[in-house]
Amino acid sequence: MDKNRYAIAVEKLTKMYGNGETEVTAIADATLQVQPGELVALLGPSGSGKTTLLTCIGLINEPTRGKVVIDGITVADDGWKNGIDLKRLRREKLGFIFQAHNLIPFLTAQENVMIALEINHLSKNEAKNRAIDLLTSLNLGHRLNNFPSALSGGEAQRVAIARALANKPKVILADEPTAALDTDNGKNVMALLKKLAVENRSAILVVTHDHRMVEGFDRIFQVSDGRIVD
Amino acid sequence: MNLAIRDIRYHRGRFILTSIGLGLLLGVVMSMGGIYRGLIADALSILHASKADIWVVQQNSNGPFAESSRMPEDIKYRIQAVPGVAAASPLSFQTIQVERQGKPFRFFLIGYELRGIGGPSEIVSGRDIRQKHYEMVVARAMGMQVGEKIHLGLHDYTVVGITGKIVSSSGDPVAYVSLADAQDIQFKKDNDAIRNERARVAANLADLQSLAPAQKNYLRQNITAITESTHTVNTVIARLAPGADLREAQERIRRWNHFKPVSDAEQTNLLAKGMIEKARMQLGLFRVILLVISAVIISLIIYTSTLDKIKVIATLKLIGAQNRVIIGMILQQSLLMGIIAYGIGYGLILLTYEKFPRRIVLESSDLQMLFGIVMAICVISSFVGIRKALGVEPAEALGG
Ligand SMILES: Nc1ncnc2c1ncn2[C@@H]1O[C@H](COP(=O)(O)OP(=O)(O)OP(=O)(O)O)[C@@H](O)[C@H]1O
Numbered sequence: 001m002d003k004n005r006y007a008i009a010v011e012k013l014t015k016m017y018g019n020g021e022t023e024v025t026a027i028a029d030a031t032l033q034v035q036p037g038e039l040v041a042l043l044g045p046s047g048s049g050k051t052t053l054l055t056c057i058g059l060i061n062e063p064t065r066g067k068v069v070i071d072g073i074t075v076a077d078d079g080w081k082n083g084i085d086l087k088r089l090r091r092e093k094l095g096f097i098f099q100a101h102n103l104i105p106f107l108t109a110q111e112n113v114m115i116a117l118e119i120n121h122l123s124k125n126e127a128k129n130r131a132i133d134l135l136t137s138l139n140l141g142h143r144l145n146n147f148p149s150a151l152s153g154g155e156a157q158r159v160a161i162a163r164a165l166a167n168k169p170k171v172i173l174a175d176e177p178t179a180a181l182d183t184d185n186g187k188n189v190m191a192l193l194k195k196l197a198v199e200n201r202s203a204i205l206v207v208t209h210d211h212r213m214v215e216g217f218d219r220i221f222q223v224s225d226g227r228i229v230d
Numbered sequence: 231m232n233l234a235i236r237d238i239r240y241h242r243g244r245f246i247l248t249s250i251g252l253g254l255l256l257g258v259v260m261s262m263g264g265i266y267r268g269l270i271a272d273a274l275s276i277l278h279a280s281k282a283d284i285w286v287v288q289q290n291s292n293g294p295f296a297e298s299s300r301m302p303e304d305i306k307y308r309i310q311a312v313p314g315v316a317a318a319s320p321l322s323f324q325t326i327q328v329e330r331q332g333k334p335f336r337f338f339l340i341g342y343e344l345r346g347i348g349g350p351s352e353i354v355s356g357r358d359i360r361q362k363h364y365e366m367v368v369a370r371a372m373g374m375q376v377g378e379k380i381h382l383g384l385h386d387y388t389v390v391g392i393t394g395k396i397v398s399s400s401g402d403p404v405a406y407v408s409l410a411d412a413q414d415i416q417f418k419k420d421n422d423a424i425r426n427e428r429a430r431v432a433a434n435l436a437d438l439q440s441l442a443p444a445q446k447n448y449l450r451q452n453i454t455a456i457t458e459s460t461h462t463v464n465t466v467i468a469r470l471a472p473g474a475d476l477r478e479a480q481e482r483i484r485r486w487n488h489f490k491p492v493s494d495a496e497q498t499n500l501l502a503k504g505m506i507e508k509a510r511m512q513l514g515l516f517r518v519i520l521l522v523i524s525a526v527i528i529s530l531i532i533y534t535s536t537l538d539k540i541k542v543i544a545t546l547k548l549i550g551a552q553n554r555v556i557i558g559m560i561l562q563q564s565l566l567m568g569i570i571a572y573g574i575g576y577g578l579i580l581l582t583y584e585k586f587p588r589r590i591v592l593e594s595s596d597l598q599m600l601f602g603i604v605m606a607i608c609v610i611s612s613f614v615g616i617r618k619a620l621g622v623e624p625a626e627a628l629g630g
């Protein structure tokens with residue numbers, strides 16, 4: 001199988017927390033692949049290891065064993081690869097969306113998107129223009145200068161999505177992006193993600209245990225007790 | 231995008247309040263530096279007004295300010311005769327405290343020869359002293375008007391002129407009278423005291439059987455003259471002729487006249503270094519303590535504001551922000567707080583320094599140095615916050 005075709009390729013990934021008495025195996029021998037343009041769900045009960053898997057793919061948690069390949073770059077092979085610049089990969093290849101929107105409270109909607117662009121070396125003007133375009137396309141053109149505290153849950157989540165998309169990442173990782181939203185807003189967000197996956201040819205991996213939202217995914221992985229059961 | 235400024239803008243109320251607090255602290259630090267410089271300026275103001283090259287004082291004394299010095303007035307003739315000396319005049323100093331308008335009124339009285347040197351260096355209103363007696367020139371700080379009278383010793387003195395800003399080394403405003411008047415005020419006894427003293431001398435002499443009456447009379451007159459003489463001064467100041475050598479003149483005074491010739495530079499040293507050394511150390515120590523307190527406050531503020539931002543920092547790391555972005559945010563905030571607090575402190579001092587009871591002299595070199603120290607404190611204080619921030623894991627952004 002040609003791993004380079006995949007946006008995300010995970011092979012026999014195991015993640016253990018703690019050691020000795022307190023050792024917990026959160027993920028055991030997980031293998032999955034996601035192609036560009038695919039919208040994929042990770043579904044499973046609480047504590048099954050969905051977030052852990054997502055953070056291992058998101059270069060936030062170091063896998064204990066196994067391989068993680070992002071956009072053809074092997075980032076982990078029984079632990080991080082030597083000399084890998086995790087921050088740079090996160091900046092350039094990955095976009096994150098969370099349940100709690102995680103916007104920076106002292107930045108306006110526009111600035112929250114701009115910051116992701118500026119740390120990726122875009123000039124202030126380019127960053128500003130792209131942020132305005134993105135937010136406008138997400139129907140937030142009238143909210144550019146609002147602080148997160150003044151946004152509704154759905155609006156804040158759309159700003160977070162705009163930020164995740166800002167650098168046109170190959171991979172978008174979303175952890176329960178609809179959990180804090182009502183059904184309508186949740187459906188809108190899911191529809192938006194679906195559209196983005198197709199238009200940007202991004203691989204989008206969404207953690208959810210929200211059964212209202214399962215339609216529309218290209219594939220669904222069931223996670224149970226740290227294993228992908230399909 | 232500047233995150234530090236964005237954060238401050240968002241939390242401006244809190245930021246302004248802490249900056250004001252720090253600013254007050256820095257204002258106190260500045261005023262202490264100013265007080266110290268003011269002490270020096272005050273201590274030297276008589277020196278500068280007198281424009282003497284040499285202060286001739288009693289042998290083995292560091293007078294007339296740091297130590298007491300007494301010498302006969304007529305020494306001036308011998309100093310005037312020293313080669314290289316262009317002019318020499320005696321001066322007398324005394325501190326006076328009287329009641330005025332129901333309050334203690336302190337000033338420093340200088341007696342000078344009307345034709346000599348060492349008198350008021352400027353007259354801002356009224357005129358110089360012209361009559362040998364009962365006229366007075368006062369510093370503006372005494373708050374007296376031309377024409378006002380004040381009772382000193384046995385007589386009333388009339389203010390005829392006002393001179394500029396001049397104070398004694400302890401900060402009391404200065405007044406001038408003629409040397410003769412000053413000596414009267416200091417030494418002249420009232421009539422009862424004189425009568426008693428003369429009787430005592432006469433009684434003592436009466437016991438000396440071996441003396442003839444004429445001898446006794448002669449002796450009595452001499453003793454009375456000496457005890458009633460008021461011709462004592464505290465110093466004789468000398469100005470050198472152009473081109474005269476200071477060291478040679480000093481050496482001559484030392485060797486020929488057995489008085490101590492203190493040059494203006496030495497006198498400056500005695501006053502600036504010797505007399506106010508304790509004050510300097512006191513103020514210096516106080517400033518250090520306040521700066522340490524400022525450092526602790528800045529560290530605490532930066533540390534708690536970093537704690538408040540853990541989630542923000544984790545999010546920044548999650549989206550791949552470089553460490554310099556995070557360090558920059560914390561460091562700039564710390565520096566900005568320092569700069570604003572410094573500005574507030576400086577503004578405060580500028581508004582109030584003239585209202586201090588003693589002189590505050592703001593030296594720009596002192597202020598620049600303080601600014602440097604404050605900036606250094608800000609940098610160092612932000613280390614604790616930066617350390618904390620660098621230890622934050624991007625995963626911490628995930629929790630609700
Ligand atoms: N930092 C950690 N240290 C130790 N154990 C952890 C840590 N994070 C997660 N775990 C454990 O790993 C297991 C999987 O947790 P994870 O957060 O991945 O579950 P999840 O599927 O996301 O659950 P939920 O749906 O409630 O979010 C759980 O048993 C959890 O207790």
Ligand SMILES: [Mg+2]
Pocket residue numbers: 050051052175
């Ligand atoms: Mg989870």
